Amino acid sequence: MKINDCSYTTIWMHPDDPGCVQVIDQRKLPFEFKILNLRSVEEAYFAIHDMAVRGAPLIGITAAYGIYLSLYNYLGHQPLQEYLVRQADFLKLARPTAVNLAYIVDKMAEMLSGFEDAEMAKNEALRLAEQFKQEDIDACEQIGKNGLALIEEIYERKGGMPVNILTHCNAGWLACIDWGTATAPIFMAHKKDIPLHIWVDETRPRNQGARLTAWELLQEGISHSVIPDNTGGYLMQHDMVDLVIVGSDRTALNGDVANKIGTYLKALAAQDNKVPFYVALPSSSIDFEMKDGLKEMPIEERDAEEVRYVEGWDGKRIKSLLLMPEKSPVANYGFDVTPARLVTGLITERGICEASKEGILHLFPEREQ
Amino acid sequence: MKINDCSYTTIWMHPDDPGCVQVIDQRKLPFEFKILNLRSVEEAYFAIHDMAVRGAPLIGITAAYGIYLSLYNYLGHQPLQEYLVRQADFLKLARPTAVNLAYIVDKMAEMLSGFEDAEMAKNEALRLAEQFKQEDIDACEQIGKNGLALIEEIYERKGGMPVNILTHCNAGWLACIDWGTATAPIFMAHKKDIPLHIWVDETRPRNQGARLTAWELLQEGISHSVIPDNTGGYLMQHDMVDLVIVGSDRTALNGDVANKIGTYLKALAAQDNKVPFYVALPSSSIDFEMKDGLKEMPIEERDAEEVRYVEGWDGKRIKSLLLMPEKSPVANYGFDVTPARLVTGLITERGICEASKEGILHLFPEREQ
Numbered sequence: 001m002k003i004n005d006c007s008y009t010t011i012w013m014h015p016d017d018p019g020c021v022q023v024i025d026q027r028k029l030p031f032e033f034k035i036l037n038l039r040s041v042e043e044a045y046f047a048i049h050d051m052a053v054r055g056a057p058l059i060g061i062t063a064a065y066g067i068y069l070s071l072y073n074y075l076g077h078q079p080l081q082e083y084l085v086r087q088a089d090f091l092k093l094a095r096p097t098a099v100n101l102a103y104i105v106d107k108m109a110e111m112l113s114g115f116e117d118a119e120m121a122k123n124e125a126l127r128l129a130e131q132f133k134q135e136d137i138d139a140c141e142q143i144g145k146n147g148l149a150l151i152e153e154i155y156e157r158k159g160g161m162p163v164n165i166l167t168h169c170n171a172g173w174l175a176c177i178d179w180g181t182a183t184a185p186i187f188m189a190h191k192k193d194i195p196l197h198i199w200v201d202e203t204r205p206r207n208q209g210a211r212l213t214a215w216e217l218l219q220e221g222i223s224h225s226v227i228p229d230n231t232g233g234y235l236m237q238h239d240m241v242d243l244v245i246v247g248s249d250r251t252a253l254n255g256d257v258a259n260k261i262g263t264y265l266k267a268l269a270a271q272d273n274k275v276p277f278y279v280a281l282p283s284s285s286i287d288f289e290m291k292d293g294l295k296e297m298p299i300e301e302r303d304a305e306e307v308r309y310v311e312g313w314d315g316k317r318i319k320s321l322l323l324m325p326e327k328s329p330v331a332n333y334g335f336d337v338t339p340a341r342l343v344t345g346l347i348t349e350r351g352i353c354e355a356s357k358e359g360i361l362h363l364f365p366e367r368e369q
Numbered sequence: 370m371k372i373n374d375c376s377y378t379t380i381w382m383h384p385d386d387p388g389c390v391q392v393i394d395q396r397k398l399p400f401e402f403k404i405l406n407l408r409s410v411e412e413a414y415f416a417i418h419d420m421a422v423r424g425a426p427l428i429g430i431t432a433a434y435g436i437y438l439s440l441y442n443y444l445g446h447q448p449l450q451e452y453l454v455r456q457a458d459f460l461k462l463a464r465p466t467a468v469n470l471a472y473i474v475d476k477m478a479e480m481l482s483g484f485e486d487a488e489m490a491k492n493e494a495l496r497l498a499e500q501f502k503q504e505d506i507d508a509c510e511q512i513g514k515n516g517l518a519l520i521e522e523i524y525e526r527k528g529g530m531p532v533n534i535l536t537h538c539n540a541g542w543l544a545c546i547d548w549g550t551a552t553a554p555i556f557m558a559h560k561k562d563i564p565l566h567i568w569v570d571e572t573r574p575r576n577q578g579a580r581l582t583a584w585e586l587l588q589e590g591i592s593h594s595v596i597p598d599n600t601g602g603y604l605m606q607h608d609m610v611d612l613v614i615v616g617s618d619r620t621a622l623n624g625d626v627a628n629k630i631g632t633y634l635k636a637l638a639a640q641d642n643k644v645p646f647y648v649a650l651p652s653s654s655i656d657f658e659m660k661d662g663l664k665e666m667p668i669e670e671r672d673a674e675e676v677r678y679v680e681g682w683d684g685k686r687i688k689s690l691l692l693m694p695e696k697s698p699v700a701n702y703g704f705d706v707t708p709a710r711l712v713t714g715l716i717t718e719r720g721i722c723e724a725s726k727e728g729i730l731h732l733f734p735e736r737e738q
Contacts (some may be wrong), residue, residue, distance in 0.1 A: 265634040265637065307596070
């Protein structure tokens with residue numbers, strides 16, 4: 001998508017240096033646009049762990065490039081396959097809730113398990129990372145096309161009035177490679193000149209909505225308002241939301257959706273006000289092994305400092321301020337689980353389905369066991 | 370209640386200067402403890418408007434002292450009663466949603482309408498302000514005693530385990546004169562040595578929970594955690610909340626409750642997880658004329674800058690940081706309305722009642738028309 005009218009993706013190979021992968025440092029957005037160089041598996045790990053890159057799909061692709069970087073830097077001090085398994089295990093620890101991370105790392109390790117030659121393994125790792133990257137772009141584009149139909153339907157029903165869409169956190173192209181998941185239908189509708197207004201939850205504590213989603217929409221020239229996370233219920237009570245679209249970090253086979261903390265509250269408000277609530281996700285974030293999301297989903301508890309301090313721009317640089325009494329304890333759960341009963345449908349790259357085992361397996365019959 | 374182990378109320382007459390009313394400047398808490406001197410009706414207006422004082426009951430009492438200050442500064446350039454009506458109308462504009470403000474100002478004006486002598490009117494205004502102040506303290510104490518019964522019941526049922534209470538915004542003693550409304554049962558339970566843990570919603574965009582409620586609890590030594598507003602649903606899903614108590618800026622006769630934006634979302638989560646949801650309020654914030662809160666409640670739309678920038682402490686002073694792209698628009702609704710069907714009960718100074726016309730009029734039969 002566009003940044004200052006140039007097209008970008010969120011991750012790419014350095015044009016002149018095969019030992020360097022480049023990403024947008026999302027911790028500095030929207031205040032500064034900086035590129036981060038990743039030259040080792042450790043740098044890939046920390047880019048994920050410290051959220052320079054974030055969003056389930058981008059985390060996965062970054063890990064794939066991380067495997068490539070580990071092979072690029074392989075010195076031969078231990079057997080290749082043993083080394084590879086160790087690097088893969090290391091990468092998987094960077095963010096526990098993101099299923100894409102484990103999924104892609106395991107898949108890479110498996111596909112590289114036959115290699116004995118380090119050079120060939122390295123080349124294959126790069127080829128795979130680039131392939132996963134393209135697959136993600138294609139999946140997001142397909143999600144966009146599938147979700148567009150919902151927006152077009154509302155637009156027609158409203159007789160040409162703007163379609164009001166609420167979204168939580170950033171499931172935008174910055175969370176993926178291009179297009180995004182929750183934002184893909186929005187970008188597609190905008191390209192088709194459907195008038196839109198997007199309600200952007202600021203998404204405490206890290207403010208990814210205010211910082212990233214708002215910035216994406218601004219760069220594409222899409223009408224939007226940033227709102228405190230507390231506001232969505234009011235808007236829905238007053239008929240100011242036609243559709244909610246959020247992303248997902250991990251969706252269980254029964255249709256329960258783990259997403260940024262607070263998603264569940266918006267789903268409750270949507271149900272109470274009969275607003276359709278859709279989750280846009282690539283099938284790589286469906287955990288086909290997890291039967292019951294509410295019961296089984298591991299929830300990351302994050303650093304108290306994320307809540308206690310807030311980051312923002314003082315006009316010259318990014319700074320941090322204390323928000324509460326220094327001695328007050330804090331609880332910081334990263335995600336919540338929205339039960340499938342509150343989800344109108346899942347927008348996947350294969351189509352839209354009901355948030356249920358039946359719905360999911362109808363679209364992905366090859367995953368039936 | 371206590372500040373650094375000394376007892377305070379939120380508003381009092383200057384001990385040596387009858388032309389000066391003193392309040393705690395709540396805009397600087399919890400980082401600085403500063404006293405603000407109010408010497409005119411304009412200073413009272415701006416203290417309310419700029420939220421140096423906030424919370425329905427305190428706004429009302431500050432306005433009462435504002436009427437007194439207007440009479441203290443009366444120069445006789447226009448007829449006394451005409452002057453008084455003009456000052457009262459001016460004060461009522463400071464915050465449109467707070468029903469206490471209009472209620473107390475109108476009551477003052479009415480009770481002073483028989484006076485022709487400015488000196489006598491001034492003395493009577495002071496007497497009335499002090500009386501309203503004492504009535505508010507008494508009402509909060511009574512709310513505390515009535516709400517305490519709910520906490521004791523849960524404490525017994527849990528066999529001595531800590532009682533977990535979630536609250537939104539600051540309906541603490543800083544919003545009143547002493548005790549608070551939502552916090553009064555908490556302070557009473559703590560004085561009775563019932564173990565508690567309070568989940569404090571930070572309450573964006575002004576962070577009154579993180580800044581004020583957390584500070585109140587810290588000063589009284591009550592166990593608590595500050596949480597992003599997004600967190601309550603997760604906590605309730607995981608049985609980590611036994612009771613929700615919030616305050617109210619204005620409650621309609623049908624039991625619909627206007628309170629800080631986001632309250633409605635917590636009420637939905639409470640209902641979905643069978644957590645009792647109580648609203649603590651003095652009867653002065655019940656609007657007996659308003660038949661249907663959802664339809665009739667006026668909602669204050671506040672300045673975008675409150676959302677766009679955030680205030681905090683940089684270690685030396687209170688500063689402000691930009692949170693989003695400078696060009697992104699913002700929507701900032703101050704309150705939402707929680708429909709009566711989501712409210713387990715109203716805790717008033719006369720007792721606990723159902724959130725309905727029948728429940729309210731059963732406790733306040735003299736208001737039946």
